Amino acid sequence: xxxxxxxxxxxxELAKLTLERDEQAALAEQLARILEFVAQLDEVDVxxxxxxxxxxxxxxxxxxxxxxxxxxxxxxLEGAPRADAGHFVVPAVVPAVAPAVVPAVAPLPIRKIxxx
Amino acid sequence: xxxxxxxxxxxxxxxxxxxGDWTATEVVDATLSRIEAHDAAIGAFLAxxxxxxxxxxxxxxxxxxxxxxxxxxVPIALKDNLCVTGQRTTAGSRILESFLxxxxxxxxxxxxxxxxxxxxxTNMDEFAMGSSNENSAYHSTANPWDTSRVPGGxxxxxxxxxxxxxxxxxxxxxxxxxxxxxxALCGTVGLKPTYGRVSRYGLxxxxxxxxxxxxxxxxxxxxxxxxxxxxxxxxxxxxxxxxAVPAFHQDLEAEAADFTIGVPEAWLGEGVDGEVVNAVAxxxxxxxxxxxxxxxxxxxxxxxxxxxxxVVATAEASSNLARYDGVRYGFxxxxxxxxxxxxxxxxxxxxxxxxxxRILLGTFVLSAGYYDAYYGRAQCVRTLLCNDFARAFADxxxxxxxxxPSTAFAIGEKADDPLAMYLSDVFTVTANLAGLPGIxxxxxxxxxxxxxxxxxxxxxxxxxxxxxxARLVERLRGPWxxxxxxxx
Numbered sequence: 315x316x317x318x319x320x321x322x323x324x325x326x327e328l329a330k331l332t333l334e335r336d337e338q339a340a341l342a343e344q345l346a347r348i349l350e351f352v353a354q355l356d357e358v359d360v361x362x363x364x365x366x367x368x369x370x371x372x373x374x375x376x377x378x379x380x381x382x383x384x385x386x387x388x389x390x391l392e393g394a395p396r397a398d399a400g401h402f403v404v405p406a407v408v409p410a411v412a413p414a415v416v417p418a419v420a421p422l423p424i425r426k427i428x429x430x
Numbered sequence: 431x432x433x434x435x436x437x438x439x440x441x442x443x444x445x446x447x448x449x450g451d452w453t454a455t456e457v458v459d460a461t462l463s464r465i466e467a468h469d470a471a472i473g474a475f476l477a478x479x480x481x482x483x484x485x486x487x488x489x490x491x492x493x494x495x496x497x498x499x500x501x502x503x504v505p506i507a508l509k510d511n512l513c514v515t516g517q518r519t520t521a522g523s524r525i526l527e528s529f530l531x532x533x534x535x536x537x538x539x540x541x542x543x544x545x546x547x548x549x550x551x552t553n554m555d556e557f558a559m560g561s562s563n564e565n566s567a568y569h570s571t572a573n574p575w576d577t578s579r580v581p582g583g584x585x586x587x588x589x590x591x592x593x594x595x596x597x598x599x600x601x602x603x604x605x606x607x608x609x610x611x612x613x614a615l616c617g618t619v620g621l622k623p624t625y626g627r628v629s630r631y632g633l634x635x636x637x638x639x640x641x642x643x644x645x646x647x648x649x650x651x652x653x654x655x656x657x658x659x660x661x662x663x664x665x666x667x668x669x670x671x672x673x674a675v676p677a678f679h680q681d682l683e684a685e686a687a688d689f690t691i692g693v694p695e696a697w698l699g700e701g702v703d704g705e706v707v708n709a710v711a712x713x714x715x716x717x718x719x720x721x722x723x724x725x726x727x728x729x730x731x732x733x734x735x736x737x738x739x740x741v742v743a744t745a746e747a748s749s750n751l752a753r754y755d756g757v758r759y760g761f762x763x764x765x766x767x768x769x770x771x772x773x774x775x776x777x778x779x780x781x782x783x784x785x786x787x788r789i790l791l792g793t794f795v796l797s798a799g800y801y802d803a804y805y806g807r808a809q810c811v812r813t814l815l816c817n818d819f820a821r822a823f824a825d826x827x828x829x830x831x832x833x834x835p836s837t838a839f840a841i842g843e844k845a846d847d848p849l850a851m852y853l854s855d856v857f858t859v860t861a862n863l864a865g866l867p868g869i870x871x872x873x874x875x876x877x878x879x880x881x882x883x884x885x886x887x888x889x890x891x892x893x894x895x896x897x898x899x900a901r902l903v904e905r906l907r908g909p910w911x912x913x914x915x916x917x918x
Contacts (some may be wrong), residue, residue, distance in 0.1 A: 329748060329793040330755070330770075331786055332778040341790060346659060347849055348791060351739040352804065358811050365809030366816060368669075369639070369865025370626045375668035387530045392648065393759030402757050405766045 317346040435460035438597045438757065439914050440652040441679070446544065447490070447503040454487035454503025458547055461505040465550070465596045468915045469862050473571040474581075474591035476510045477518060480549035486547045499545030500904060501659060506541055507591045507600040509850040510551040511558060511634035512643070515910050520589060521634040522556040522566040522584075524756050525761045525780030535632020536667065537643050537660045544659040552600060553585030556782045559780045560584050560593055564845050565784045572841070573616060574913035575880055579838035582612030582854075583629045588646045589616040595912025599647045603633055606739050607833075607858025610870040614833035614883025617872050617910035619900065621653045622648045625865035625888050626671035628657075629664035637746035638669075639860040640739075649909050650871060650901040654679035657893060660679040673891055684898040687721035690826045691899070694729050695829030697857060699782050706832045709874030709882040714830070716906055721806045729820040731814040732860060738815065739859035740852060741795050741808035749790030754780060787848060816864045817898050823889040828899055831857055833883035857885055867893045871900040881910060 322342045326333050333341065388398055396403035431474065435457050438446065446452050459646045462480050469475050483505065490496040490503045497503070508514065511521040513531035549665045555565035563571040563586030571586045573579040574594040581590040585602025589612035592600050602609040604622035613620025621644045635641060645656035649846040693714065698707045718724050756762035756776030763775035781789070795804035822829055834854055844851045861868035866887050873884035884903055888896040 321794070325790050325794045325797060327799060328750075329789050330777050331781075332774045333786075333787065341787065344787060344848055345791060345794065348692075348740065349794075349853075351849060352741055352808075354737050355741070355807050355811055358734060358807075358814065360810035360814070362809055363810040363813050365806060366639075366812040367809075368570045368865075369816065369863075370624070370669075370671055371645065372626070372669070372671070377665065385532055392532065393529060395756060395760075395762035404757055405496055405769050407769050410770065415647075422719050 317349065319344045436464040436595050436757050438598060439649045440647060441649070441655055443598060444500060444502045445506045448497050454490040454497075454547065455484065457503050458483050458487040458505055458549070458574060461549055461597060464594070468594055468596065471572060471577060471915075472590050472594050473569050474552055474585070474587045474594060475507070475550045475595060476520060476522075476553050476568055476586040479517070479548060483547050483549045484608060490545060490547070496545055496735055500655060501541065502545035502548050504599065505549045505597045507550050507552050507588060507597045508538065508548060509554050509585050509588050509600070509602045510775060511554060512538060512601060513604055513632040513634070514548065514551075516550070519634065520553070520568070522554040522568065523785070524567045524862055525776070525782065526634070527761055531632070533632060536629035536664045538632065539907075540660050541601075549597060552585070552591050554587055555584035555636065557747070558584040558603055558605055559747070559784050559788055561607070561611055561851050562839070562841075563587065564841065565782060567782055570886060572839045574840065574915060575617060576878065578801060578840055578881070580841050582834070582838065584612075585610040585646060587618075589613050589618050589620065592616070592618045592646050592648055593910070593913050597788040600646055601643055601650055601656075601660070602646050603636075603641055603643050604620055604862065605636045606862050607855040609644050609646060610858050610868055610885060611639040611834050611854060614881065614885070615838040615882030617913075618646050618648055619650055619653045619869065619871050619909075620644065621657060621869045621893070621897075622673070622861060622867060623657060623661060623893060624867045626669050626696070627661050627867070627891065627893065629662075629665035629670050631664055637743040638750060638884060639746060640743060642862075648911060650897060650904050651679055653869065653900075654682055654897045655813065671891065676894060678894055680900045681894065682898055684902060685721060686902060689717070689828065689899055690723045691717065692725055692727035692822050692826030692829040693728050694727050694829060694831060696732065701853075701856070702832060702837055703836045703876070704823070705876040706714050706744065706834075706836060706882050710832050713873045713884060713903065713907065717902070725826050727826060729815075729818040729822060729860075731811060731818050734811050735815060735831070735860045735863060736812045736852060736856055738808045739855070740791070742806050742863070744788045744798050744811060745791030745805050746792070748789045748796065751785070751789055751914055770797040784848070788834075792871035796888045812863050819860075819864045820864060827868060827888070827895055829887045830899075831885055833857060833885040837878070837880035837882055838878045861887050866890060867896055869896045869900045869901045873903055875909050
């Protein structure tokens with residue numbers, strides 16, 4: 315089996331990995347060898363065989379739907395590369411647009427959330 | 431004196447502290463000086479906690495209640511994929527270089543509650559992906575019996591620390607052999623419990639349906655003791671089995687006549703080093719002479735275990751490792767023009783080659799058009815493999831063979847050949863796929879004096895059986911003790 319570099323690029327995109335061109339070629343070759351090895355599984359007759367979902371028979375484990383202690387907001391944010399005012403900060407999702415072409419929009423009214 | 435204390439087993443250390451033969455402070459000092467003297471050459475540790483360990487030892491020495499605990503004052507090392515509150519937990523990866531967990535793993539809490547003193551974190555293959563410790567983003571680890579050779583992996587740092595006499599006990603994790611294979615290569619005892627026997631809460635996830643935490647020690651008694659401490663139901667891990675945990679360490683002695691031992695013929699055949707085959711065959715003969723019944727067992731789907739494993743494990747890994755995106759914790763790339771670019775740059779700079787390879791393979795086998803052909807099929811073959819073992823355990827108490835097909839290989843020997851490296855797990859991945867308990871116990875040496883491990887697999891929740899047979903093997907072949915490194 316051979317693996318086309320376009321397949322490697324597609325899978326890398328799905329996995330959010332950027333690969334250099336030489337990395338793509340090397341990985342295409344390694345993946346091809348591994349998949350050839352995995353192709354042994356095609357010999358096995360799996361007609362009417364159910365896939366393994368869990369190795370030890372267990373029924374669903376549930377608990378009462380009650381609050382219990384958890385990390386505080388500060389603790390949850392402590393490890394973040396960037397945080398501000400109780401939020402994780404990431405680069406802009408919507409590309410910045412030159413101010414001249416942005417139509418003036420009235421600010422959204424702030425809806426008051428009633429206290430518990 | 432100092433060396434003598436570091437050479438004690440966990441059990442002896444705790445008994446001596448309870449009896450007043452030595453203090454926890456003396457034991458911890460001996461451990462820290464042994465690490466100080468030899469870890470530059472071995473590279474077993476990624477971090478040590480000298481001050482905290484000494485403070486804890488003083489507390490234990492001052493409190494008769496603490497001195498009576500089962501692991502009182504016993505220095506223990508943790509594989510660096512186990513979370514400890516506020517202590518850097520890297521999983522051997524650059525992407526977690528700065529990660530300080532806000533909580534401790536259940537196993538860490540249980541060890542501490544039993545009196546253990548956590549002395550540091552051990553090196554490992556990045557995200558537990560590897561069989562040699564060469565995939566650590568930080569440094570490689572040497573085998574204490576021959577420092578030009580690998581200690582095995584991925585819990586190579588834990589196995590090396592125990593073999594070097596730096597600690598008497600360490601925790602590792604085992605997804606496809608990562609406790610048992612390094613234990614075998616380092617002349618130590620390594621136990622992978624039944625899936626669900628030990629809580630995975632606070633373990634950095636690799637492949638969630640395969641991962642288990644377990645002990646690496648120099649004696650079977652110590653492995654049993656550590657398992658008794660860490661095992662059991664945990665509300666923070668819904669896959670834990672709510673079955674009561676026996677005091678494994680209190681019921682270890684058995685006679686050979688108590689065992690019907692299953693031997694899969696293929697495990698002593700092609701692809702296994704002659705010296706490994708001979709050591710295992712000699713031991714089986716001795717067990718038979720002592721009264722054990724040997725019985726050939728058929729595991730018709732066992733030969734598909736490695737390809738099945740590499741589909742299932744990489745699929746789960748690709749999903750588990752999706753969380754490393756540079757947003758909530760860990761490393762974030764400096765190159766972050768937009769969100770998608772930040773994700774991709776963070777992951778590409780933060781992960782090493784083997785991790786990227788496995789994420790790509792896992793993403794591929796789960797992707798549209800390939801899911802049924804690869805992942806779906808592998809999960810069905812997994813069912814057939816589970817059935818093979820269920821049939822075998824109807825006839826035999828345990829299944830035995832070599833833990834690894836060779837003794838410790840040279841550093842660099844397999845580093846450029848992923849497939850050759852994957853095949854060093856050929857005998858160990860089955861236990862993870864079928865969720866079974868397995869132990870590796872030393873059973874001989876090759877011509878260079880390198881240790882050979884015997885693997886014993888048992889039925890689900892049959893840790894008592896495999897521990898008892900391992901103890902019998904230890905009575906016949908003896909434990910290896912710490913490697914003679916010279917100095918303290």
